[in-house]
Amino acid sequence: xxxxxxxxxxxxxxxxxxxxxxxxxxxxxxxxxxxxxxxxxxxxxxxxxxxxxxxxxxxxxxxxxxxxxxxxxxxxxxxxxxxxxxxxxxxxxxxxxxxxxxxxxxxxxxxxxxxx
Amino acid sequence: xxxxxxxxxxxxxxxxxxxxxxxxxxxxxxxxxxxxxxxxxxxxxxxxxxxxxxxxxxxxxxxxxxxxxxxxxxxxxxxxxxxxxxxxxxxxxxxxxxxxxxxxxxxxxxx
Numbered sequence: 314x315x316x317x318x319x320x321x322x323x324x325x326x327x328x329x330x331x332x333x334x335x336x337x338x339x340x341x342x343x344x345x346x347x348x349x350x351x352x353x354x355x356x357x358x359x360x361x362x363x364x365x366x367x368x369x370x371x372x373x374x375x376x377x378x379x380x381x382x383x384x385x386x387x388x389x390x391x392x393x394x395x396x397x398x399x400x401x402x403x404x405x406x407x408x409x410x411x412x413x414x415x416x417x418x419x420x421x422x423x424x425x426x427x428x429x
Numbered sequence: 430x431x432x433x434x435x436x437x438x439x440x441x442x443x444x445x446x447x448x449x450x451x452x453x454x455x456x457x458x459x460x461x462x463x464x465x466x467x468x469x470x471x472x473x474x475x476x477x478x479x480x481x482x483x484x485x486x487x488x489x490x491x492x493x494x495x496x497x498x499x500x501x502x503x504x505x506x507x508x509x510x511x512x513x514x515x516x517x518x519x520x521x522x523x524x525x526x527x528x529x530x531x532x533x534x535x536x537x538x539x540x
Contacts, residue, residue: 317472319472347527347528349530356516356530356531356532356533357467357473357528357530358530359527359528359529362527404470406472406473408472408473408528415461415478415522416522416526417463417475417478418475418528419475420465420472420473420474420475421472422471422472423470423471423472425470
């Protein structure tokens with residue numbers, strides 16, 4: 314498999330502030346990482362695809378200026394929620410794609426964000 | 430990627446086999462069937478994947494019908510810790526493709 318960590322595991326912030334979430338691939342170099350968001354009682358929704366050394370690809374309806382993604386190294390991708398509002402409160406999950414004959418995605422433990 | 434259909438919820442007694450069905454009638458020849466589960470407030474956990482042959486690992490078995498239009502995930506001896514939402518996803522195996530999650534099946538293991 315693959316070991317993926319996220320930091321922080323949970324965060325509470327005031328409305329209007331920015332929050333940075335880190336996703337690390339601990340045991341292999343990940344060219345591609347994905348960022349998902351999950352609201353209560355809903356399924357995971359892909360936000361963006363993060364590629365090392367290039368700009369992220371955002372899904373339709375996801376504001377790239379609000380959700381800044383930086384994939385500066387093969388083991389670290391960051392998601393920054395800028396000017397957070399209560400409606401941004403959610404569970405944010407990253408994943409990495411481990412290649413080979415058959416690709417498999419492995420997920421981090423998630424970060425719960427609460428914006429007051 | 431092909432769409433999948435799963436029952437919304439299922440119950441199973443602890444110690445019994447849990448059989449979770451998934452329909453994927455529009456699956457393409459190069460698409461694999463992947464299963465993940467999500468325990469409450471955690472990230473999804475990879476379980477197993479397959480193309481057309483039945484597969485087994487330490488977590489579960491995957492049975493894929495000959496026409497590949499449906500599959501069944503089998504947890505042979507369910508425990509309380511297997512209570513989770515189980516997702517069946519079909520996608521190609523290469524190209525760093527995204528996973529599209531449906532609503533999954535909420536499996537409850539009862540003591």
